[in-house]
Amino acid sequence: MVMRRGPAISTVLVLVTITTAPLVSSEPACDPHVKAVVFDGHKLVPGGLGPVRRAVEHELRRLGVQPTWMKDGDLESAGFVLRVVLLPHSARDWGRTEETLGAVRLDGSSASSVYVFYPSVNLALGVPADGTSILGGTPGTLWVRGLARIIVHEMLHVLLPGRAHDASGLFASNLKARELLAAELELDAETHSALLTRLCTVPF
Numbered sequence: 001m002v003m004r005r006g007p008a009i010s011t012v013l014v015l016v017t018i019t020t021a022p023l024v025s026s027e028p029a030c031d032p033h034v035k036a037v038v039f040d041g042h043k044l045v046p047g048g049l050g051p052v053r054r055a056v057e058h059e060l061r062r063l064g065v066q067p068t069w070m071k072d073g074d075l076e077s078a079g080f081v082l083r084v085v086l087l088p089h090s091a092r093d094w095g096r097t098e099e100t101l102g103a104v105r106l107d108g109s110s111a112s113s114v115y116v117f118y119p120s121v122n123l124a125l126g127v128p129a130d131g132t133s134i135l136g137g138t139p140g141t142l143w144v145r146g147l148a149r150i151i152v153h154e155m156l157h158v159l160l161p162g163r164a165h166d167a168s169g170l171f172a173s174n175l176k177a178r179e180l181l182a183a184e185l186e187l188d189a190e191t192h193s194a195l196l197t198r199l200c201t202v203p204f
């Protein structure tokens with residue numbers, strides 16, 4: 001009996017190692033990427049969207065995800081493209097609280113959208129979009145960082161539909177300026193694994 005139990009236990013251990021390895025590892029099983037487009041139809045962002053795109057790219061790359069920025073006209077033949085729309089009003093117009101910074105609409109395969117409520121973002125971040133912060137940096141740097149994290153948070157809702165918020169980190173509900181403007185804002189390890197797994201499983 002002892003002789004048989006030994007190999008059986010080893011087999012179980014080996015299986016456990018194999019099944020958990022992709023989940024605990026931050027090494028993705030593929031080369032995860034998303035296609036996205038940002039709309040600022042009301043020209044809300046001073047200086048244009050270049051810095052916002054770069055900041056979103058920075059946050060996504062930290063998660064091992066490479067974004068491809070699409071132009072409006074490219075959308076037809078591009079497959080899954082995540083739209084990010086900057087709105088000039090608060091979420092109160094949509095029956096939510098003024099503190100709501102972003103929301104998503106899940107349309108299925110081709111046109112899921114992330115909406116960002118620009119006046120509420122300004123209120124929440126408490127730093128000027130076009131001013132130099134007291135912490136230094138180029139004008140708008142901190143503000144752009146905060147906006148980028150709000151956008152990436154909402155993108156996660158689209159990429160991980162139905163997933164509950166984390167207790168802390170980038171995918172926590174009710175993010176405050178302190179987290180949004182911090183030098184780094186981590187994503188919960190399990191949510192990160194789920195993201196990489198999904199991006200490597202579902203074609204985006």
Ligand SMILES: [Zn+2]
Pocket residue numbers: 153157165171172173
């Ligand atoms: Zn959320």
